[in-house]
Amino acid sequence: MILKLRYKIWLEKNGEKAFGDGPLDILHRVEKTGSLRQAAEEINMSYSQAWNLIKDLEKRLGFNLLKRKVGGERGGGSEITEEARELMTQFKLFREEADQSLNSLYKKIFKEKD
Amino acid sequence: MILKLRYKIWLEKNGEKAFGDGPLDILHRVEKTGSLRQAAEEINMSYSQAWNLIKDLEKRLGFNLLKRKVGGERGGGSEITEEARELMTQFKLFREEADQSLNSLYKKIFKEKD
DNA sequence: TTGCGTTATACAAATAAAAGTATAATAGTT
DNA sequence: AACTATTATACTTTTATTTGTATAACGCAA
16 A cells, blocks of 8 residues: 655644744754854745744743844854754654654554555 | 643655544544534534545545445435545554654653753 | 435635745944 | 845735535435
């Protein structure tokens, strides 16, 4: 039958998205490029959307994910806060183990009959 | 920090949804009520949407999920096929074990620091 | 033969989500 | 002082999703 397992995992606070794959990816790219605008551009996301997304997450989480600089030598930029880094690390680990876990479970239940 | 783990698991065929929680729920209700229309009503889903959803799944899966009767003593009705029942059973089992697995993983990674 | 509740289907309408546009403020650098 | 790339923010426009409406066919029962 060849069905493919797909899933999406995220974290919520008060019923609203507080972290997930998208934010993880963006934060990684901010870390790499030093700019939220560039991070957004890399994944073809509008800057305003990326900005709103991060702003909303910060509000829900109760701490900042980005340290912003407005103006300055390269116009400004953003970098990751310590709390953001910790959350990223935890979430990434969780994602990896969940991936292994779900895939082996899938094999066990769906593959042994076909 | 009290973040809540949320996730969604589904099956795809050729990159398109082929089964998931929504369909599982609908099929359960069809089984119980004997009617797709009633099943849809119970979850406040429009009949046309439920109908399209099931039709699309069937096309992708390559077999029927419902045995339909049009007209007849109570206007008609639908019941579950054997293939549908098997898929439901497998998916439900998978969901249950995945749930346990992800929740204990979540505890392990996120709860031990706070 | 009329009525009933359902399946089947096409479309239109309404909502929601995403993307894009525009503009101000900022602070180093040239 | 002017220039630059960025953050910050409000809107508008576009696109996608969801919901609702309308209609036909069906077959049993009264």
